[in-house]
Amino acid sequence: MESVVKEPFQEELRNRESPEFKALAKKVVSIFEFIFRKRFGEFFLRIIVLRFSPASPARARRQARTTVDTEAEVEAVFNRSASVQELPQASEVTEVVRQDVANTSITSQFNISLDASSITVTKDINTTANATTPAAPTPVANATTPVATNATTPVATNATTPVANATTPVATNATTAAATTPATTTEALIVKRLSFKTDETFTSDLLDTSSTAFTDRATLLKTQLEPFYKAAFTAFRFLTAQSFSNGSIVNNVALSFGGSAPNASAVGEVLVNAASNITAFKIDTSSITVDGTSVSSGVSHKISLLTASLLVVLSWILSNQQ
Incomplete structure (x- = not known):
C-alpha cells in the first residue's frame, strides 16, 4: 500500500536506521494500525513500513510548492488462517483507508497529515496476507526482465546457430537472480x-x-x-x-x-x-x-487433583507406619 505523507522528503528517510526514518515510521505505523484494527479486527496483525521515497515532482508543481512530499510504502499483514472470503479485497481496503485518512479528527490524534487521494493498494490483500519479508516481491519481479531480454534478443539476431548458446545466459541469469533475491515468506500464522x-x-x-x-x-x-x-x-x-x-x-x-x-x-x-x-x-x-x-x-x-493425590499417598504412608 502506498500513501503520500504531507511532510518534506529528506535524504535521511532512505536510511532505515536514521532517527528521521524511525520517527516518521512510528507515526505512519500508529495511524494505519489504528485504522486497520478498527476496520478489520482480529484478521489484522500489523503494519510494516517498507520504505520512504520522494513523491512525484509533478505533484509539487500542481500544488505550486518548492518542496517534495514523502511517499510511504507499507505492508499490511493479515492472519492467513482466515478464509479468502473473510480477508478484505484491495478495493475495500483502499476505500475504507481513504475515508479514515480524510477524517482530520483521526489524523490529528497522530500528528500526521496524509493525502487521502494518494492511498493505493498495490497488491491484492490475499497474496500478502502473511508475507513477513519486506520488499521481496519487487526484486523477484525485476528478475524476469533480464531473462526475457537475454533469451529473445540473441535468438532473433543471430539466426539458428547461436540458439543453443543463447539458452546458456538465460539459464545463468535466471539462476543468479533467483539466488540473490530474498525468498518471500508465506508461512501461515x-x-x-x-x-x-x-x-x-x-x-x-x-x-x-x-x-x-x-x-x-x-x-x-x-x-x-x-x-x-x-x-x-x-x-x-x-x-x-x-x-x-x-x-x-x-x-x-x-x-x-x-x-x-x-x-x-x-x-x-x-x-x-x-x-x-x-x-x-x-x-x-x-x-x-x-x-x-x-x-x-x-x-x-x-493442580488440585495433583495435590489431592499426594495427600492420599501421604496418608497411606503414615497409616502403614503406625
Missing part, C-alpha cells in the same frame, strides 16, 4: 488471543495506540512474556499487544504461531507457570482467557 489482568493502575493514555504509555507497555509485555512462549513452543513466532483496558489493567495480546498452534489450555498454562517468575507486574492467574475461553480454572483443577 495461527493467532491465539490471550487476555489477563495485572495489579497496576490503568491510565487513559493506554487507550491510544500511538501514545508513549501504550508503546512502552507493549514493549514490556513483549520482553517479559515472549521468552516463556519461545521456550514452551517451537512454533511460537511473536507476541503483539493489541489493546489495554481498565480493570486494573486488562492486557489483550495476540500470540502468533507458525504451522500449528497449541490448544487454549496449553497457552494459558504457560502464563500461569510464568506468573511467579515475572517481577515487572503481578498477573491475576484467575483472569486468564485464550480466544475468549477461561483457561485458568482448568489449570487450577489439575
